[in-house]
Amino acid sequence: MQNASFITLGDVTNDAFIKLQEASVHCDISTEQCTISMRWGDKIPYEDVVVVPAVGNSANAAVSAARLGLPTAFISFVGDDRNGKECIAVLQDENIDTQYITEEPGKKTNYHYVLSYEAERTILVRHEHFTYSLPNIPDSTEWLYCSSVGEAAKTLHDEVVQWIKQHPETKLVFQPGTFQMQLGYDYLKDLYAHTHLFICNKQEAQRILKTEETNIKTLLQDMHSKGPTIAIITDGPNGAYAYNGDTTYFVPQYPDIAPPKERTGAGDAFSSTLAAFLAKGLPLKEALLRAPINSMSVVQHIGAQKGLLTEKDIEHYLQKAPESYTVATV
Secondary structure (H helix, E strand, C coil): CCCCCEEEECCCEEEEEEEECCCEEEEECCCCEEEEECCCCCCCCEEEEEEEEEECHHHHHHHHHHHCCCCEEEEEEEECCHHHHHHHHHHHHCCCECCCEEEECCCCCEEEEEEEECCEEEEECCCCCCCCCCCCCCCCCCEEEECCCCHHHHHHHHHHHHHHHHCCCCEEEECCCHHHHHHCHHHHHHHHHCCCEEEEEHHHHHHHHCCCCCCHHHHHHHHHCCCCCEEEEECHHHCEEEECCCCEEEECCCCCCCCCCCCCCHHHHHHHHHHHHHHCCCCHHHHHHHHHHHHHHHCCCCCCCCCCCCHHHHHHHHHCCCCCCCCEEC
């Protein structure tokens, strides 16, 4: 296998999707937040359970990039258990270089539970406390994609910054996970300062910036001021926005080909597809056109990876897109 030019870094997990039969959803229009409720102390019936191995933000990004034809490797940490070996085997089947995955003795591989109801979901997460350390990756690495890690990985971010400082030709992608947002901008300001491509959703941007600002152009400019060369903010069915310091772009959601089955992984699909096409040399506007197509495909399936497309498939959907599906300057 040739040296990977696109390397992703982050936790990997097995997801157990539990499709609920009985629940109720309550949404607050003013905060755009929803809660799901079930009867406490009762037996709750469920429709089905599906276990999807080797997922997580960065694992999904690795699979996405590999299917799009990039030589891809994955840096992660698993336990020396059956789940960890299964994760590695699944990723190898996707033609991903797994030599940078550490199997740590005495640890358990991450295992999450996804409570799925209609097309939405809530995830019960637990990150194992691995001994995180950046492995010796090739100097020729062109793109390093960093996303969700556990609480024990605080110093790992410092190692990434030092590596990027020593390899300024490598482009850093940062798609923050829950713990990285909890750490806050002040702790990770050096990472933001060395980020080429930053991606999050609207609510995450408000959380990171500690603001109730709702104007996405303002949020983009504030995020860009933190250091990233290109800042991306997604807004679910309302599309996504990009700002490169000069121009703000908007791309709508690609029309669903059928009602979505499950939305897990839609954001990862968008982020990784955008990064992968930039890595393949496409201009920002062209990469933006392709990213929502993979998101559309992913939500047609259970799990974050089954619907990830090849480049040929994405180009096919792009040719079939309605005339209104264009990138606009806003």
